[in-house]
Amino acid sequence: MGKYLICVLSFVLVGITGLKAQQQRYGFVDTAYILDHMPDYKSAQDQLNESSAKWQSEIESIYIEIKNLHAKLRKDQVFLSPELKSKKEREVLEKEALAQKLQSKYFGSDGSLYKRRQDLVRPIQDDIYEAIKEIAKAGNYGMIIDKANGPTIIYSNNKFDLSDKVLYKLGIRVNKQ
Numbered sequence: 385m386g387k388y389l390i391c392v393l394s395f396v397l398v399g400i401t402g403l404k405a406q407q408q409r410y411g412f413v414d415t416a417y418i419l420d421h422m423p424d425y426k427s428a429q430d431q432l433n434e435s436s437a438k439w440q441s442e443i444e445s446i447y448i449e450i451k452n453l454h455a456k457l458r459k460d461q462v463f464l465s466p467e468l469k470s471k472k473e474r475e476v477l478e479k480e481a482l483a484q485k486l487q488s489k490y491f492g493s494d495g496s497l498y499k500r501r502q503d504l505v506r507p508i509q510d511d512i513y514e515a516i517k518e519i520a521k522a523g524n525y526g527m528i529i530d531k532a533n534g535p536t537i538i539y540s541n542n543k544f545d546l547s548d549k550v551l552y553k554l555g556i557r558v559n560k561q
Contacts, residue, residue, distance in 0.1 A: 408526025411519075411544045416532035418512055418547050421558055428504035436497055439490040446483040450476060515553040519546055 419425045453476045461469055490496045520528050528546065551558055 409524055410527045410529070411523070411525045411546045412529040412531050413516060413547045413550055414532050414545065415512060415530050415547075418550050418554075419508070421551055421556055422508060422554065423556075425505070425508050428508065431504060432497065432501055435500055436491075439486070439496070443483055443486050443490070446479060446486065450479045450483065453479060511554060512550060515550045516546070519549050519553060 453472070457469075457472050457476065460472075464472065488495060492498070516528055519525070523546075525546075548558055548560075
């Protein structure tokens with residue numbers, strides 16, 4: 385019986401040791417926090433906001449023209465010949481089509497704003513990813529979780545927050561208060 389107990393205990397100890405060897409470290413980052421502390425990202429956001437405002441202003445001015453054309457057409461329609469009335473209505477429709485086309489061109493799913501965002505923000509995201517990957521490999525982390533978007537983490541211990549390490553790796557120093 386004693387040999388049997390020793391044998392079972394040996395297997396249990398080997399199993400526990402094997403489980404501990406398989407355990408990995410986990411960490412999390414807050415990419416929103418990281419981005420908020422990156423001057424390059426703030427600059428990119430400013431450029432995107434500037435472009436967006438310019439394009440939005442251009443579209444709004446066309447809609448104002450459309451509104452004015454509608455008002456003029458309603459006011460003058462009794463005095464217009466059927467041909468002239470039809471011509472004015474086509475002008476309004478063409479302006480509306482132009483506004484919709486510009487809106488799609490600038491703000492559509494593959495529009496200028498999307499492409500500009502890709503050009504300006506993608507390199508920053510790639511830098512963050514590379515810094516996270518290096519920290520994960522150096523710290524032997526099995527998984528790094530981003531807690532910025534959505535309620536994906538219910539509880540997190542701040543001692544595992546690697547956001548400041550990522551900023552440091554990117555050459556950005558943050559003064560904690």
